[in-house]
Amino acid sequence: MLRDLSLAVARGEVVAVVGPNGSGKSTLLRCLAGLVPVSAGSVEVFGAPPVDGPVFWRRVAWAADEPAWYPGLTTREHLELMRAVHGEPRLEVEAALELFGLSARADAPPLNLSTGQRQRLALAAALIRPSELLLLDEPERGLDAAFRERLGALLAGYAAAGGTVVAATHDAALATGARQVFPGNQLTS
Amino acid sequence: MNDATDARLARAFVRSRQRRPVSLLDRYVSVFMLAIAVAVFGNPVTTAVTGLAGQVDAARMGPGVALVMLALAGFLALGRAAGPVVLPAADASWLLLSGVGRRGLLGRPVRILAVITLAAGALLGLALLTALGAPDQLVWRLLAAVVLGMSASAGGMALAVLGQGSQAWQTWSTVALVAVLAVAVAAAIGPAREPLAAVAAAPAQALGAAAAGALAAAALLVRHAWTALDRIPAGTLMGAATRARHLTTAATQLDPGALTWAAEDDHWRGRRLRSRRWPSLPAPLALAWQDWRRVARRPGRLALMAATTTLPALLTQATGTAPTNLGRGSATESLTGMPDAGSLASAGGGQSAENLAGIAGGPTAENLTGIASGAVAGGGGPMEGVGALVGGLAPAALLIGGALAVAASAVAGARRDADNPALARLAAVGTRAALLARALLPALLAAAWMAAALGWLAAAGAVAGPWWAFGPLAAPALAAGALRMARRPPVDHSLPLIDTPAGAIPTGPVFWAATGPDLALLGCLPTLAALVAQPADPSGHLAAQAVTGLGALAAYAYRQKAR
Numbered sequence: 001m002l003r004d005l006s007l008a009v010a011r012g013e014v015v016a017v018v019g020p021n022g023s024g025k026s027t028l029l030r031c032l033a034g035l036v037p038v039s040a041g042s043v044e045v046f047g048a049p050p051v052d053g054p055v056f057w058r059r060v061a062w063a064a065d066e067p068a069w070y071p072g073l074t075t076r077e078h079l080e081l082m083r084a085v086h087g088e089p090r091l092e093v094e095a096a097l098e099l100f101g102l103s104a105r106a107d108a109p110p111l112n113l114s115t116g117q118r119q120r121l122a123l124a125a126a127l128i129r130p131s132e133l134l135l136l137d138e139p140e141r142g143l144d145a146a147f148r149e150r151l152g153a154l155l156a157g158y159a160a161a162g163g164t165v166v167a168a169t170h171d172a173a174l175a176t177g178a179r180q181v182f183p184g185n186q187l188t189s
Numbered sequence: 190m191n192d193a194t195d196a197r198l199a200r201a202f203v204r205s206r207q208r209r210p211v212s213l214l215d216r217y218v219s220v221f222m223l224a225i226a227v228a229v230f231g232n233p234v235t236t237a238v239t240g241l242a243g244q245v246d247a248a249r250m251g252p253g254v255a256l257v258m259l260a261l262a263g264f265l266a267l268g269r270a271a272g273p274v275v276l277p278a279a280d281a282s283w284l285l286l287s288g289v290g291r292r293g294l295l296g297r298p299v300r301i302l303a304v305i306t307l308a309a310g311a312l313l314g315l316a317l318l319t320a321l322g323a324p325d326q327l328v329w330r331l332l333a334a335v336v337l338g339m340s341a342s343a344g345g346m347a348l349a350v351l352g353q354g355s356q357a358w359q360t361w362s363t364v365a366l367v368a369v370l371a372v373a374v375a376a377a378i379g380p381a382r383e384p385l386a387a388v389a390a391a392p393a394q395a396l397g398a399a400a401a402g403a404l405a406a407a408a409l410l411v412r413h414a415w416t417a418l419d420r421i422p423a424g425t426l427m428g429a430a431t432r433a434r435h436l437t438t439a440a441t442q443l444d445p446g447a448l449t450w451a452a453e454d455d456h457w458r459g460r461r462l463r464s465r466r467w468p469s470l471p472a473p474l475a476l477a478w479q480d481w482r483r484v485a486r487r488p489g490r491l492a493l494m495a496a497t498t499t500l501p502a503l504l505t506q507a508t509g510t511a512p513t514n515l516g517r518g519s520a521t522e523s524l525t526g527m528p529d530a531g532s533l534a535s536a537g538g539g540q541s542a543e544n545l546a547g548i549a550g551g552p553t554a555e556n557l558t559g560i561a562s563g564a565v566a567g568g569g570g571p572m573e574g575v576g577a578l579v580g581g582l583a584p585a586a587l588l589i590g591g592a593l594a595v596a597a598s599a600v601a602g603a604r605r606d607a608d609n610p611a612l613a614r615l616a617a618v619g620t621r622a623a624l625l626a627r628a629l630l631p632a633l634l635a636a637a638w639m640a641a642a643l644g645w646l647a648a649a650g651a652v653a654g655p656w657w658a659f660g661p662l663a664a665p666a667l668a669a670g671a672l673r674m675a676r677r678p679p680v681d682h683s684l685p686l687i688d689t690p691a692g693a694i695p696t697g698p699v700f701w702a703a704t705g706p707d708l709a710l711l712g713c714l715p716t717l718a719a720l721v722a723q724p725a726d727p728s729g730h731l732a733a734q735a736v737t738g739l740g741a742l743a744a745y746a747y748r749q750k751a752r
Binding site for chain 2: 076087
């Protein structure tokens with residue numbers, strides 16, 4: 001449960017929600033995504049309470065759950081699917097595969113990827129589509145050190161292009177370049 | 190110390206720490222339950238066996254044998270998919286790579302497999318005799334049929350076991366499976382009718398000799414398989430153990446939905462696919478295209494679906510509920526393999542135009558006989574009418590159940606989005622729009638399957654007129670049912686038990702199993718009513734089906750949350 005938390009995030013900002021396990025990082029993200037109702041106070045995203053619906057998700061990209069994939073599709077086809085559904089992609093599929101180090105595994109079903117590669121695919125799917133707000137829960141999960149650095153640069157580039165990032169993380173490097181928020185300070189049990 | 194002793198010692202060690210030893214009371218309960226089973230099932234089995242005496246109509250013989258062969262093929266295919274030698278997951282983890290002798294370790298799973306195989310073989314033999322009939326010497330024919338059935342199942346399973354350790358034997362196992370299927374097809378469509386009639390009329394001694402030959406061949410294969418147990422690679426056994434673990438987990442947690450993903454993952458694991466460009470479609474259809482691509486990548490499953498469209502017609506023919514077999518075909522024609530108009534036999538070999546025109550042709554006096562009305566027209570009394578009604582419900586249930594199963598095979602995307610909505614949120618397509626787009630493929634498959642199955646029934650003379658149209662008209666309801674199945678939550682074990690005279694019924698699994706089929710059944714009621722009542726002119730039922738089919742899908746989509 002979170003209490004006495006006040007947070008305002010401006011467009012183009014990167015916010016790192018940090019703190020130990022159980023400090024409420026994921027809860028804060030789920031509140032921002034409209035997946036957990038707040039019992040007191042208010043949450044507004046783009047000037048309105050967040051609603052778990054297509055209008056909201058067209059503006060918000062969410063990569064927080066366990067990576068999911070459709071059976072029978074390749075890695076490349078998952079990215080093509082995102083491109084086909086959203087029309088105007090932020091990245092071309094080939095560029096995204098290259099950027100996320102998945103080119104060599106483009107024809108593999110996600111089931112056959114390593115844990116880190118699946119996480120890269122989930123992040124690629126979130127970043128290939130157009131969005132204004134990126135909500136990430138421990139995006140560094142399963143990633144090697146080299147790619148964590150690259151992810152920091154990718155998120156900075158997203159923010160520089162006008163997007164907003166709120167990411168719960170345990171990665172010091174990711175948090176360093178961002179505005180840090182500690183929900184644990186307001187945590188009650 | 191030999192290999193078998195090693196495994197026995199390891200198991201004894203585990204057992205001694207796992208559970209209390211088997212007591213005298215445990216043995217008494219086992220024997221008592223066995224005695225109860227004998228008392229309950231003894232009489233019906235004896236009645237069924239004595240009822241086998243006599244000749245079987247030649248027109249029923251082919252479809253009956255075809256169904257038995259399909260059952261054998263299905264049993265062997267299931268065995269191959271499972272292993273067939275399946276080591277418990279704990280044994281695979283702790284003992285397989287521990288140096289314990291392979292044959293000793295596999296002894297118990299193989300004995301269990303042998304019991305299951307022989308029991309299935311005995312049942313298949315009994316079914317074979319039901320299909321062929323026993324004009325004389327019932328006991329000897331029964332014995333020969335059971336030995337034949339057990340030999341076929343044991344021989345087939347021995348080939349599958351050999352296939353686990355050697356690619357060459359795996360090929361032979363596949364060849365045997367294809368041969369069984371070929372016999373089924375030949376029996377179903379005609380060419381095997383005359384040989385089957387000759388087999389049925391052959392003296393019992395000849396059948397005994399054939400059974401003895403089959404037994405000898407099966408014994409050779411079983412012996413070879415037993416000696417080859419040592420050569421089954423550990424990797425193969427580990428894979429089979431993983432599948433068994435999924436099955437056990439799903440059974441113990443009463444979560445059959447978990448099996449769907451286990452089977453799906455098992456299919457795609459290790460596969461190399463070739464990416465193809467995604468078509469340019471509106472967002473909901475672009476999202477739903479995933480299911481189309483997945484289905485297109487499983488041509489074997491599509492072929493299996495196409496093959497199963499013949500099952501309702503075969504069942505109708507084999508059980509004698511088709512018009513021909515309700516007293517219309519003359520004995521002379523049937524015995525010579527030339528049944529009268531409207532039978533599947535004639536559709537398969539040198540058939541008349543009337544039979545094949547069942548779909549488009551207008552109703553004729555010969556073709557309009559229904560399952561229930563056929564019994565009455567054939568001079569049957571009320572009991573025969575009831576029997577025919579029950580016989581009519583079976584093909585109807587097979588038709589609707591089969592079409593629902595086909596539809597349910599094409600809703601993996603909806604199932605994924607229900608289990609883990611991460612991708613659905615990234616796609617940002619509304620639930621209703623996504624569901625309606627995802628309904629297209631299951632509706633198309635269900636429509637094609639049911640239309641083809643009704644086409645076969647028309648070719649068999651069981652129905653006449655535009656019955657195939659029930660397929661497309663019932664398809665939306667079947668798609669809605671399949672989507673409801675895909676999106677149902679796991680079994681709710683907190684729901685109460687209902688005490689009945691037959692024992693307590695857990696409502697959680699019952700409600701879980703009914704979620705999906707309930708909507709499909711409701712939406713297909715006009716089709717069900719038409720199949721049971723067999724009206725001369727089904728146009729009224731067709732119109733009602735058009736309304737309930739679309740209504741079921743629209744109501745289902747409307748009731749979903751707007752997300």
